[in-house]
Amino acid sequence: MNFKLFALLPALALAGIALFLPSTAPAGEAALPSGYKVLEPIRHGNLTVFPVVAARSHDTQEFLTLDEGLRSGEVIVTESGSVQPLIRRRLPPTPSGAQVNQLVLVNNSKRPLILLAGEIVTGGKQDRVIGKDRIIPAESDPVDLGVFCVEPGRWTGSSVKFDSRNGAMAQPAVRAKAMADKDQAQVWSEVGKARESLALMVPAPSAAPVRATSSYAGVMQNQEVKQQVDSVAEPIQRNYQSLIRQLRDQNAVGVVVAVNGRMVWADIFASTNLLEKYWPKLVRSYAAEAVVTRTKDRSADIGQAQDFLNHMDGRHETVDSEPGLYRQTEIAGDGFRAFELTSLLPKTGFDLHVAKMAE
Numbered sequence: 331m332n333f334k335l336f337a338l339l340p341a342l343a344l345a346g347i348a349l350f351l352p353s354t355a356p357a358g359e360a361a362l363p364s365g366y367k368v369l370e371p372i373r374h375g376n377l378t379v380f381p382v383v384a385a386r387s388h389d390t391q392e393f394l395t396l397d398e399g400l401r402s403g404e405v406i407v408t409e410s411g412s413v414q415p416l417i418r419r420r421l422p423p424t425p426s427g428a429q430v431n432q433l434v435l436v437n438n439s440k441r442p443l444i445l446l447a448g449e450i451v452t453g454g455k456q457d458r459v460i461g462k463d464r465i466i467p468a469e470s471d472p473v474d475l476g477v478f479c480v481e482p483g484r485w486t487g488s489s490v491k492f493d494s495r496n497g498a499m500a501q502p503a504v505r506a507k508a509m510a511d512k513d514q515a516q517v518w519s520e521v522g523k524a525r526e527s528l529a530l531m532v533p534a535p536s537a538a539p540v541r542a543t544s545s546y547a548g549v550m551q552n553q554e555v556k557q558q559v560d561s562v563a564e565p566i567q568r569n570y571q572s573l574i575r576q577l578r579d580q581n582a583v584g585v586v587v588a589v590n591g592r593m594v595w596a597d598i599f600a601s602t603n604l605l606e607k608y609w610p611k612l613v614r615s616y617a618a619e620a621v622v623t624r625t626k627d628r629s630a631d632i633g634q635a636q637d638f639l640n641h642m643d644g645r646h647e648t649v650d651s652e653p654g655l656y657r658q659t660e661i662a663g664d665g666f667r668a669f670e671l672t673s674l675l676p677k678t679g680f681d682l683h684v685a686k687m688a689e
Contacts, residue, residue: 366598368586368636372573373629374565377620378588379613380635381573387581388600388680393673394441395607396449396460400492404439407475407492409454433458433477433492437470442655442675444682446608448505448615450480452547453492457481459500459517459546461508463671463683465656478508478517480546498547499611501618502587502595506687510660510667521546527622528555550618563617567610574609578602584684586635587616591628593638594619598684600673638686642668656682665689 369381399405410432433454437443443466450459458477466473480500500508501524507516528549549555574582583605584598597612599605644663651657654674661668668686673679 366583366639368632368639370632371588371630371635372566372569374562375620376590376623377562377566377616378591378630379566379570379616380586380588380630380632381570381577381582382584382586382596382598382639383577384581384583384598387583387602388678390599390601390604390682392441393465393604393682394437394439394443395604396443396445396451397611398607399437399439399443400451402439404437405443406436406438407433407451407453410434410474433475434472435466435470435475436472437466437468440468442466442468442673443470444604444671445475446499446683447509447669447685448500449611450498450500450547451477451492452498452545457545457547458492459504459508461512462650463658463669463685465652465671465673465675465682467655478514480504480517480521481548498550499608499615500546501615501622502687503619504546505615505685506667506689509669509685510687510689524618524622525549528552528558528618531555531558531621550614558621559614559617562620563614566617567613570613571606571609574602574606585612585616586639587619588630588635589616589620589623591630592688593630593634594688596639596684596686598639598681600680600682604682638666638688641666642686644668 365385366382367384369383371378371380373379394405396405400407433451435445445460445462445464445466447460447462450457456479459480461476461478499505504517504520504524507513507520511517524546531554550559570585582602583600584596586593587595587597595616597608599608641663642661644661644666646662648660648662649657650660651674656674657672659670659672661670666686666688668684670681671683673682
């Protein structure tokens with residue numbers, strides 16, 4: 331869809347966008363297998379984002395995001411052995427030395443905390459990326475946090491605590507290596523590819539510092555790189571945020587993402603509220619993926635996006651669960667991997683986040 335046509339969407343939304351929704355399907359029409367419906371896309375260059383609406387939404391107001399917790403100071407992330415929080419019950423001792431693939435997190439808030447795979451925390455001895463979706467209980471004791479390093483060239487403390495570097499999210503290629511492959515060497519390899527591709531895109535004077543730093547988050551904050559990413563991200567972010575406002579009552583909950591006409595990713599949330607919180611960092615991660623794969627040879631259509639979202643039957647499922655807190659299900663299928671984070675807290679029992687990647 332071009333931008334002139336997309337500019338009419340708010341008016342269409344007010345006049346009758348419900349025609350697109352699963353809940354308004356004619357009597358006798360089969361329900362969508364996934365419970366989600368894909369709408370017409372927003373395109374910019376080789377990046378295509380398909381908005382997704384759901385048959386229903388859930389109340390997620392009680393949940394805290396990582397960015398919110400770090401900004402308020404209620405959530406602390408630090409190297410192993412460096413934090414001395416309030417211990418609420420007797421626990422086995424935590425490791426005393428810093429380790430590449432381990433951080434310690436404490437949630438001091440009265441709200442459960444959501445962590446999404448791909449969220450980047452900067453500081454400590456190295457920048458890290460969260461390795462899997464999970465929920466941390468309210469007022470938690472120290473939790474060993476499985477992470478992967480996205481800064482292979484540093485092992486010295488830049489700060490004791492970590493922050494989220496303006497809400498950074500790794501691009502899909504890096505997220506996939508952490509979530510599906512769970513392999514530090516492959517994460518480093520993908521970070522290196524991204525850094526080199528981004529260096530090739532910027533003028534020579536700016537390329538040198540991009541190549542010099544080993545920090546993935548630092549590269550993404552380079553002014554030249556940021557301009558390239560923002561040139562793709564900002565138009566899509568603005569247009570979809572406008573559409574989200576119009577579709578709030580119709581449960582806009584996520585997106586399907588295509589780069590160069592190929593479906594690469596989907597992020598679906600339990601509510602519009604959660605989607606809005608994560609949308610700015612997600613759209614920049616999708617844009618980063620697009621700018622390092624600049625060629626454009628074809629366009630994705632709405633039917634392909636709906637098929638991608640509907641197809642969740644896998645050959646194998648792996649379940650990781652903390653009783654009464656959450657269940658994470660990994661589904662391995664033909665040409666895809668999907669991850670479902672289900673809240674098991676009282677009065678929930680629904681999927682907080684579903685991520686699907688093409689393989």
